[in-house]
Amino acid sequence: MRFDIPALDENARARAREQLDGLVKPLGALGRLEDLAAWLCAAHGTVPPRPLDNVRVVVFAGDHGVTDVPTSAAVSAYPREITSAMVRVFHAGNSGVNVLARQAGAAVRVVDIAVDGDLDDLPGAITGHKIRSGSGPIDRTDALAEGEAERAFAAGRLIADEEIDAGADLLIPGDMGIGNTTIAAALVAATLGTGTPDTGDTEHVERTVGAGTGVDEEGRARKIAVIGAALARAGSRADEPFERLTALGSACAAATAGFLVQAAVRGVPVLLDGVFSVAAALVARDIAPDAAHWWLAGHRSTEPAQSLALKALGLDPVLDLGLRLGEGSGAVQAVPVLRGARAVLAEMGRLADLG
C-alpha cells in the first residue's frame, strides 16, 4: 500500500519561530507552547495557524476475544457487556469524553467497528462501518479473518474522510473496548520487539503490561501470559503490519490505524490519546512512515505500553494527568493548550513595539 502524504511546511515553522522570538516575552519563555505553536503552523501551512474551531473525536468501539473467558481468567476488571452499553452512553452524550469534549468545544462520534451486541437501532453514522462482532482470542486464534484487517483499515480511512469533509481541523482517535489494553500491549510488544517468546522470557512482555481498568497483580500476570502465548503463536507473521493486526490486533486497532493514516494523507493534524490509539499509531507508522509527522501526543496515560510506544514514535505528551479512561479523554484535555499556543502567535504584542 502506498500513500501520498504531504510534508509539513518547514517554511511556516521557521517563520513561526522567528515571530515567536519577537513577541513581548523573554526569548523561549513560553516553553512547550512555542513548540506547539510552531508545529501547528507547519501543519496548517500558515502563520498564525488557523483557529481550532472544528475538533472532532471519533471513538472506535469494539470487543476483544481475550475477554471471552471465565472471570477466574479475566484480563479486565469489567465484563465485556460494558462495551456495548457504553456505545449507548456515548450516543446519549453522557460519557467522560462527551463531558470533557463539551468543555473543550469538540464534537464526539462513536462508531461500532466490532461491538459484540445488537446496536442496530442506533443511527447509521454509528453502525454503518461495522466489520464484525468481537474478535478472536489472540492467545488461541487470530483476532481477524483474512482480509478483515485491510477492510477495517479502509473503514477507518473512510471515517477520517467523513470527519474531514465535515470540516475537521484537528482529529482525535478515541477507543472503547473492554480488554483492549491487552491488545494494545501485544501490538506494542510485537512492534518494538520487546516480546521474546521463543526463549520463554516474559520479562520484556511484562514491561508493556499495565492494570488497564484496574486488574490486580494476578490479573496482570494473566495479561502477560495471554500476550506471551499470542506472540509465540504469531511468530514472524507479526513482522508485517497487516499480519500483526490480523494475528494480534483487532478490527478497532486496524480501523484506528487507517484513520490516523488518512488524516495525514489529507493533511489534518491528529492528537493521539491513550494506550490504544498510540499502539495503533505505532503499527500505522509501519504501514505509512510519513504519516507520523501529522501526529502529536495529547497525554501520557498510566499504561506502560503507551509510554514505550510514545518514546518509539519520538512523541512527548502535552499533558500528564494520570488519566486511564481512554475514549479520547486525555487528548481532548490538551485541546485548550493547543488553542493557547495558537492564540499566543495570533494575538501577543511585539517586543519591537515596546519603544
Ligand SMILES: O=C(O)c1ccc[n+]([C@@H]2O[C@H](COP(=O)([O-])O)[C@@H](O)[C@H]2O)c1
Ligand atoms: O487510554 C488508556 O491508556 C486506557 C488505560 C486503561 C483503560 N482504558 C480503557 O479501558 C478499557 C480497556 O481496559 P481493560 O482493562 O478492559 O483492558 C478500554 O475501554 C479503554 O478505553 C484506557
Ligand SMILES: Cc1cc2nc[nH]c2cc1C
Ligand atoms: C464504565 C467504563 C467506561 C469506559 N470508558 C472507556 N473504558 C471504559 C471502561 C469502563 C468499565
